[in-house]
Amino acid sequence: MATTARLTLDPAFRIGPVERRLFGSFVEHMGRCVYTGVFEPGHPLADADGFRTDVLELTRELGVTLVRYPGGNFVSNYRWEDGVGPVEERPARLDYAWRSLEDNRFGLNEFMSWAARAGVEPMMALNxxxxxxxxxxELVEYANHPGGTRLSDLRRAHGVDSPHGVRLWCLGNELDGPWQMGHKTAGEYGRLAAETARALKRFDPGLSLVACGSSNSAMPTFGAWEAEALESTYEMVDYVSLHAYYDPSDGDVDSFLASGADMEHMIRSIAATADHVGAKLRSDKKIKLSFDEWNVWYQSRFQGESSLDWTRHPRLIEDAYDVTDAVVVGSLLITLLRNADRVGVACQAQLANVIAPIRTEPGGPAWRQSIFHPFALTARHARGEVLRVEPECATIPTAKYGEAPAIWASATHDAATGEMALFVVNRDRRGPCTLEITLPEDLRPVEHVELTDDDLSAVNSADAPDRVAPRPGTGLSQEGRRASLTLPPVSWSIVRFAPNSPQE
Structure with a gap:
């Protein structure tokens, strides 16, 4: 069943700047994300420090700008001191979060070296x-103080003369969750986070700090947690975190395709909660949001931490992503852009192997999963200001989110070049949609790329690494200020427009 939708692109409809920190990722000591993921000494493509250069190249191609480390649940039982100094002297520890054995061959200084080679900003989480x-x-002093103290000189003795200069710090992780080592009530967490934030700001007032928000929107304390924790921390933190994973395993495909509706509801709910606290405290400050864990995750297939054995870097939740998953990831990126006035940081979890856009085999190849492509193209072409785009379109009934728009879109405008990029998803499984676009004067389409497939269950693998990949779109036409194209069912697309050259 074919439908028609309409939208308008206008550079005056500005939401806010495209914050480069929106294109963050996440490296946690979980499964094979670190070991045989980003770090594998002895691999044929490893550099002198053991970093897989094929993964480094893919990380740069992905367009990642920031990486959160070292967790995640892992951080709540982590002793950072175990991961610095001579490798042969580092102790092995039990990781209670994922019931794994952590040998600490990769730690803070290795991560910072890797981040510098990947060209990403580090985002550190505190236990x-x-x-x-x-x-x-002590961790912040070791990492950031130039020298002349016990801890800063210890870093220098470990071979790192210059401070790391980490600017962005998470005050814990998911401490509202009873699964977390050191789970706390909102009041307990708020007091500890405030004490920590106050001390860190004494060390360096320029540090940016992230307070823990709810682990997901299904938590019974969602909203109430943020309200109570922020009352204690509001004037000392810069962000509050959000986490969300979307599970396609229940077979409710229409709700899964509309996952962006839940993400947007979360963003707007927590922004309103933070603003309420600010009003209550009579503060002029506006807290931004850090959506520092998000992705598609076949969570119902995971049997839980108690099902795991005590082993070193096991194969853990290495989901293979299909075409539908990639379309949903594209729609979640659209949602983050649509809310760029409040979301200042976002991290897709995780980077390698564990629910990740990049997969590897020990001693073998690395390849792009289907979800790699919408992230890479959005990170590459979203520049300048985010524009408000509200399509006129049909809706799709969903069991979880009610009537959801069939077409989900955002756009950006780069004033320096005059270029615009439209990111759009057709969530409708029933058929294609003809999209009619009203453009500003003197713009012409220069590129149309789409990600879809006749087999929505197709995945990439080591043997077929390019089975799912973007392809040039067809059927894009323009007449005056009107452009038109056909969006296939269950598809993600980018259309780029550029100013006409003077001779045209």
Whole structure:
């Protein structure tokens, strides 16, 4: 069943700037994300420090700008001191989060070296689960102080003369969750986070700090947690975190395709909660949001941490992503752009192997999963200002989110070049949609790329690494200020427009 939708692109409809930190990723000591993912000494393509250069190249191609480390649930039982100094002297520890054995061959300084080679900003998480203010201050001093103190000189003795200069710090991780080592009530967490934030700002007032928000929108304390925790921390933090994973395993495909509706509801709910706290405190400050864990995750296939054995870097939730998953990831990126006035940081979880856009085999190849492509193309072409785009379109009934728009879109405008990029998803499984676009004067389409497939269950693999890939779109036409194209069912597309040259 073919439908028609309409939208208008106008550079005056500005939401906010495209924050480069929206294109973040996440490296946690979980499964094979670190070991045989980004780090594999002895691999044929490993560099002198053991970093897989094929993964580094793919990370740069993906367009990642920021990476959160070292967790995640892992951080709430982590002793950062175990991962610095001579490798042969580092202790092996139990990781209670994922019931794994952590040998600490890869730690803070290795991560910072890897981040520099990948060209990404580090975002560090602090352990406020089983540790506290003193340990957080010690880590920040080791990482960021130039020298002349015990901890900064210890870093220099470890071969890192210059400070790392980490600017963005998470005050713990998911501490509202009873699965977390050191789980706390909102009041307990708010007091500890405020004490830690106050101390860190004494060290360096320019640090940016992220307070823990709810682990997901299904938590019974969703909203209430943020309200109570922010009352204690509001004037000392810069962001509050959001986490969301979307599971296609229940067979409700229409709701899954409309996952962006839930993400947008979360963003707007927590933004309103933060603004309420600000009003209550009579503060002029506006807290931004850090959506520092998001992705598609076949969560119902995971049997839980208690099902795991105590082993070193096991194969853990290495989901193979299909075409539908890629379309949903594209729609979640659209949602983040649509809310760029409030979301200042976002991290897709995770980077390699564990629910990741990049997969690897130990000693073998690395390849792009289907979800790699919408992320890479959005990160590459979203520039300048995000524009408000509200398509006129049909709706799709969903069991979880009610009537959801069939067409989900955002756009950006780069004033320096005059270029616009339209990112659009057709969520409708029933048929294609003809999209009619009203353009500003003197713009012409220069590129149309789409990601879809006749087999929506197709995936990439080591043997077929390019089975699912973007392809040139067809049927794009323009007449005056009107452009038109056909969006296939269950598809993600980007259309780029550029100013006509003077001779035209």
């Amino acid at each position: 406020l689960g089983t540790r506290g203010v003193a340990e957080a201050l």
